[in-house]
Amino acid sequence: MEATTTIRVRYQETDQMGIVYHTNYIVWFEIGRTEWLRQSGATYKELENLGVLLPVTNVDCKYHASARYDDECIISTTVESFTPARMKFFYQILRKSDGKLLAEGHTEHCFLTKEGKIVRLQKAAPQIAQIIAESSM
Amino acid sequence: MEATTTIRVRYQETDQMGIVYHTNYIVWFEIGRTEWLRQSGATYKELENLGVLLPVTNVDCKYHASARYDDECIISTTVESFTPARMKFFYQILRKSDGKLLAEGHTEHCFLTKEGKIVRLQKAAPQIAQIIAESSM
């Protein structure tokens, strides 16, 4: 499953180069995976309510072109891998007006209890694990 | 007591006007009150460990001149009022190179338990209440 969602660039997200400051694309990745989960049928909020956190363990981002203030950007999110203890998302950020690819990257996550212990999602939240497994295919 | 501390403007804090985005001064206010508490002898971290939160209930800020990337700025913080249930800070942001006043404002706070109930600081954290009372004079 690919989830897409659209955001509009905030003035606050620009920097003095006149373009979006580079870490904001990675904040948009967070919006992307939130929407991927919602569109799969689960929500990240539910997951946290069940006591499971999804901290980022790795991130990478490659920048191709710049978003500018007030641009609408499409965040496209897919799951690259989903194992009992980890999951990895892939994102592309596209300018809506012309479809140009602006940035792309990955985040990797482990499943953690609120006490900071690694947990298998299948054990901690079996229904959500099932939903994610099906949507990841 | 007046507490002063110095920060250096991050590129991330600028916007496409080429100056610091306006809400960052209010983030610097947060640094100011953290340092005021530290210099008084308490810390905000201790306060939270005792179960007391200090959420912002009001903020105002007046902008006089702009900070720019890499500028060093001085945050000057004083307590304007301290009552059993509330406290109010006053801040001034000055450019270090020439002492120019860039922005000034206030934040007001109540004392809250982690469950979201209003609490008297004197009751919840009497030692810290004492320290703040003395340093506020």
Added chain:
Amino acid sequence: MEATTTIRVRYQETDQMGIVYHTNYIVWFEIGRTEWLRQSGATYKELENLGVLLPVTNVDCKYHASARYDDECIISTTVESFTPARMKFFYQILRKSDGKLLAEGHTEHCFLTKEGKIVRLQKAAPQIAQIIAESSM
């Protein structure tokens, strides 16, 4: 004219109290005035392209209740005053699910050239001045 727009709280906007960090409401004010201008028929981008900046000279915000991660919030924006050299916006942030008022405040702006000189909007961008005047009524 009242302009409304909806945002969804990002994880990045929360803090360790488990609620939205207070300056983010003021970033949402920026989204509010961007949308007010768009709905009036002008855009802030056009204004900047005509060489007119709208820096914030004053901000205040009063916090009533907290937004949380993934909440949808409505930003309602109106113009409180519009004079040849200045304008003032009023904002309310409401939780979408129950309409509860979370925060409200103002920003004041002057009209500035890119060289930092105060300018009358009527002179620098007469068509946009006309649009704003009509929509402010």
Added chain:
Amino acid sequence: MEATTTIRVRYQETDQMGIVYHTNYIVWFEIGRTEWLRQSGATYKELENLGVLLPVTNVDCKYHASARYDDECIISTTVESFTPARMKFFYQILRKSDGKLLAEGHTEHCFLTKEGKIVRLQKAAPQIAQIIAESSM
């Protein structure tokens, strides 16, 4: 040359997991390279004044442990490669109290004119190119 600088975690940088939100480490990388340049004898501000921008073309970050509010963190920065048209930094973020490695990663940059054209640093800013070449060894 290795440049080190220390920052203190802001409340604003935490999220509802009670730890620093992951993109902030990458903002700290920016502080790291700013300080590396300063300690080498150049400054990024000078570079921009000479018309050269250093946009990020790639970033990666690996997270090992979490920084928390009010922690002091050391940013250690080195240059991994410096070619006529590109440069790559390597960063480590360490907790000051016990030296624990919290995160590490890289940023890659090209040299760009303000008009967005790729430029050789040696040509656009020969003195700074010389300083960077010597400090990179």
